[in-house]
Amino acid sequence: MKTESEVAHLRHVSHWKPYLVILAVVFVIVLVLSLNLGSADISFSDILKILAKRVPIIDNLVGSYDVLQRHEIIILQVRLPRVLCGAIVGASLATAGVIYQGIFRNPMADPYVIGAMSGASLGSALVLVLGVGVSFLGVNTLQVLAFVGSLTTVLLVYSIAKTGSRVPVTLLLLTGVAVTYFQSAIVTYLQTIASDKVIHGLTFWLIGSLAPTENWTDVWSIFPFLVIGVIISFLYARDLNILALGEDQAQHLGVEIEKVKRILLISATLMTAAAVSISGLIGFVGLIIPHLTRVVVGPDHRILLPTSAIVGASFLMTSDAVARVIMGSGEAPVGVITALAGGPFFIYLLRRRKKGYNL
Amino acid sequence: MDKTITYVIAILAIVSLAIATYGLVTFQGQVTDLETSMDDIQGTLTTIQDQIDEYQTKIAEQQQQIEEYQEITLVDDMGNVVTLTSAPERIVSLSPSSTEILFAIGAGDIVVGITDYCNYPYNFSAWVEAGNITSIGNYWQPSIEPIVDLDPDLVLASTGSLEAAENLRNLGYNVLVVEAETIDGVLQDILLVGRATDKHIEAGVLVSQMRAEMDVIANQAADATSTPKVYHEVWNPPPMSAGPGTFIDELITLGGGTNIFNDATTSWPTVSSEAVIEKNPDIMVFPDMYMGRQNFYETLEDVANRDGWETISAIQNNKIYEINADIISRGGPRLTDALDILAKMIHPEIFGQP
Numbered sequence: 001m002k003t004e005s006e007v008a009h010l011r012h013v014s015h016w017k018p019y020l021v022i023l024a025v026v027f028v029i030v031l032v033l034s035l036n037l038g039s040a041d042i043s044f045s046d047i048l049k050i051l052a053k054r055v056p057i058i059d060n061l062v063g064s065y066d067v068l069q070r071h072e073i074i075i076l077q078v079r080l081p082r083v084l085c086g087a088i089v090g091a092s093l094a095t096a097g098v099i100y101q102g103i104f105r106n107p108m109a110d111p112y113v114i115g116a117m118s119g120a121s122l123g124s125a126l127v128l129v130l131g132v133g134v135s136f137l138g139v140n141t142l143q144v145l146a147f148v149g150s151l152t153t154v155l156l157v158y159s160i161a162k163t164g165s166r167v168p169v170t171l172l173l174l175t176g177v178a179v180t181y182f183q184s185a186i187v188t189y190l191q192t193i194a195s196d197k198v199i200h201g202l203t204f205w206l207i208g209s210l211a212p213t214e215n216w217t218d219v220w221s222i223f224p225f226l227v228i229g230v231i232i233s234f235l236y237a238r239d240l241n242i243l244a245l246g247e248d249q250a251q252h253l254g255v256e257i258e259k260v261k262r263i264l265l266i267s268a269t270l271m272t273a274a275a276v277s278i279s280g281l282i283g284f285v286g287l288i289i290p291h292l293t294r295v296v297v298g299p300d301h302r303i304l305l306p307t308s309a310i311v312g313a314s315f316l317m318t319s320d321a322v323a324r325v326i327m328g329s330g331e332a333p334v335g336v337i338t339a340l341a342g343g344p345f346f347i348y349l350l351r352r353r354k355k356g357y358n359l
Numbered sequence: 360m361d362k363t364i365t366y367v368i369a370i371l372a373i374v375s376l377a378i379a380t381y382g383l384v385t386f387q388g389q390v391t392d393l394e395t396s397m398d399d400i401q402g403t404l405t406t407i408q409d410q411i412d413e414y415q416t417k418i419a420e421q422q423q424q425i426e427e428y429q430e431i432t433l434v435d436d437m438g439n440v441v442t443l444t445s446a447p448e449r450i451v452s453l454s455p456s457s458t459e460i461l462f463a464i465g466a467g468d469i470v471v472g473i474t475d476y477c478n479y480p481y482n483f484s485a486w487v488e489a490g491n492i493t494s495i496g497n498y499w500q501p502s503i504e505p506i507v508d509l510d511p512d513l514v515l516a517s518t519g520s521l522e523a524a525e526n527l528r529n530l531g532y533n534v535l536v537v538e539a540e541t542i543d544g545v546l547q548d549i550l551l552v553g554r555a556t557d558k559h560i561e562a563g564v565l566v567s568q569m570r571a572e573m574d575v576i577a578n579q580a581a582d583a584t585s586t587p588k589v590y591h592e593v594w595n596p597p598p599m600s601a602g603p604g605t606f607i608d609e610l611i612t613l614g615g616g617t618n619i620f621n622d623a624t625t626s627w628p629t630v631s632s633e634a635v636i637e638k639n640p641d642i643m644v645f646p647d648m649y650m651g652r653q654n655f656y657e658t659l660e661d662v663a664n665r666d667g668w669e670t671i672s673a674i675q676n677n678k679i680y681e682i683n684a685d686i687i688s689r690g691g692p693r694l695t696d697a698l699d700i701l702a703k704m705i706h707p708e709i710f711g712q713p
Contacts, residue, residue: 070508
């Protein structure tokens, strides 16, 4: 005999299935469509042939394989890694956004709130302005410094905000704001001594673009962070739900809030830093996607986390596809597309669901 | 009687024998003659054959020389080492200055891809529309997809496309980063591109021409009695000028002027209005456009009306000029044009009015 709450819970969980199935289908459709879009003119059947040829068993079904070699390179070495990077970055930022909003119990929180953004931009500005060189001994210094900058800044903010064994959320947020301003000042100063070429390059980095991610190294260098982040956040999804009741309440219910906060902060920051290091600062995704998903699936983190990841991935892939084709052979910065497309849609959702939705 | 007949027969026999012998000898001589001439003919034939063989060997050697492109190793401006095993036939240029260099050394016919910003020496946007050349789009952070689609055997990248250069290199494409800040660096770049495209003679001629032209102007300018102070604004707002280590600074010096910010600590210093007023330049130069926009920020009149600038010597004497932004900002073959224009602005008494 199941208790009433358990039955309610099961009913809830069974409601989640359709969401996951629909979103998975949407994800696959967006992935395939993104692969089909680009400046090079490659037919859909050629793309299918190229992909099928790489899958055992199915490859026998491919009839005559008469695909141009450069088209094969474009699909497998250029477009596919870029689309996947878009998916991973989108999923990472959205998941991190859910975690930050959950920990801070603040709708304004996003992956950049406690210094991940300013740290990364400081790292990249140092590389670009001081001319360390984008590639040094086979290592992409821009990525490494952006990652390290992001991570160390958040750790710095965390250790400053730490009072005794506790890390008050408000103090963490305010320290993050202060450090962000401090680092932005350094970046601004670096911009004033840079040449117009470097300034332009930095501007592009600060807007965010997936053009530099057209290689498999980037995919493999950030994918592990997403996997680890998603697994850890899912393990602590219940704790995040309880945290929503308030820290004192959560403590009474047996949640080791400081430990939970620390672990979740670290995994969210790792995901953010990894994403930022390869794509630059793509704003909006980490802030809006969690809200957007919450409007549809509700506030339970056990469903909110996976759905946000899929929605974030699909959203960024779509935005990047638009960025790639909207200007002919050139391309628009994806950060601009995400904000232009997502902003009005989100406002529309908010207005429509205004009465029933509580931030 | 019988005896007589016998004698007659004997004589006849002897005579006929003699005739036969003579005939035989003569015939044999003819045969030998024939044989000798046959030998001669054959000898001639052999000689001809030998000559043919010789020519064929020579042709083969020359063909091999033509086919056997000297494998060359190049080092670009970022220190990347590139080895070319054959002369490039499909080049993609990712910057306007590289495009200008390629066309100036006669390698324009193997350029298959350019950027939207390339506009010299031809109206490339019309070429792109006509389908004669392909634009890969952005100068900043271009996607490598349109580049790979052109199947190039050499890509000339710039500081605006370092990530694309890295990604292309990892896919096995030959990529040279061509971007120089100084005059010498630009001339080196021209030679580098010349070596890469198998046009080293043309590149060498172009570089020595440029050197000679610049030397002529510099020598004439050296005779001038004054060295006017020059302010060159690269960007605004905030006003940014060119400092030491830039070809703009070098061009001003060669043209017989003094760059008022040649003591700056960075190559592209952001300068205050106050500093410009304090340094009181005799000549001020502004780019006529930015990113293809004429008067992007302000006109020369607006510049003259900037607060407090009315005391500046250049404005009082109406010595403020516009300069073609492409010519002064691109490290390419038109640097001599830039020097020519700057020299006229700095020393009109020597070089004539700009």
